[in-house]
Amino acid sequence: MHGAPEPSPWVRRWAALLPAGARVLDVACGAGRHLRWFAQRGCRVTGVDRDADALEALRALGEVVVADIENGPWPLAGRRFDAVVVTNYLWRPLLPTLVASVADGGVLVYETFAAGNETVGKPARPDFLLHPGELLRAAAGLRVVAYEDGFVAEPPRYVQRLCAVREAASRGVAPRYPL
Template sequence: MTLPNASHATEHAPLHSPSAWVKRWSHLIAPGADVLDVACGSGRHMQWLASRGHQVTGVDRSPEVLASAGRFGAVLEADIENGPWPLPGRQFAAVVVTNYLWRPIFPVILDSLAPGGVLIHETFASGNETVGRPARAEFLLQPGELLQVCKDLRVIAYEDGFLDDPERFVQRIVARREPDSAAELFRASLGHTLTS
């Protein structure tokens, strides 16, 4: 399956364009909501989400890239592969993960979703070893893997296939943690907390 690409044009942006997948589905994030960008790099998705009015937190292990990402929100330097999760117990209205795979933190990513929260995840998939890097199996999602990870969430969109610009195999998903009650659903749709 060949997946659709979006335009790579930017308006004088200093960073690479945000992922077409993130742009396509970010409208599902409640207005003004708190968003977590895992392995945020220099902040291309933080910039996109902040421009839409969200409060963004980025996590990465590189202080050099965080210096750039810090322009768009809060940043935390943390080696999430070898150290503790830097935001224990904190939940977000959305979690964004792109071009990053570390399977041991899947449960932490899911736990970081507030009720009604949206996961937007896209990374390299099996088959990518035929066209470039990454090529090692530990960095490539297996067929249906994100569906299995999100089995307890409501899957809104899922794709697994080939993109041609640049050539790569990707798997991507958008899934929502169902609210625990009608009141939480209402709060999630408004993007703010109601008081009793």
């Protein structure tokens, strides 16, 4: 889509861990910048958001699920994905569900605002800012491949970023993670 925002560099970096045709879940996908990017790379995409109008524009890319994930049941219960991608979104009660949605050999790629952001802009409410180490604790049970917690200059913001994998029990060779 012309003029659509670019996908997050963090998400692009860790997409290298995914095989061709991977099943990717984009949580709170909004206008679908990551959904579009993964679909263009041959992934089977699922987007979930409460904005029905935004999702309608994404329907041709793959599965879209209209749901208020903060006030209703998780609409994808029991399903697992090769990648679960979350950016600029935090609903703490959902964190265990997102981790559980990562398939064996799959990856969780998460990037959102952290404590300190209230000094540079919005969001500023503590409800929407991760506490130090909170994303690491939420990913317990996954192998953390990369984690950052700090200030980003452009645009100025405080973030936590995590990439973590659910190691498959039958993996004979250790996977290579791009540095």
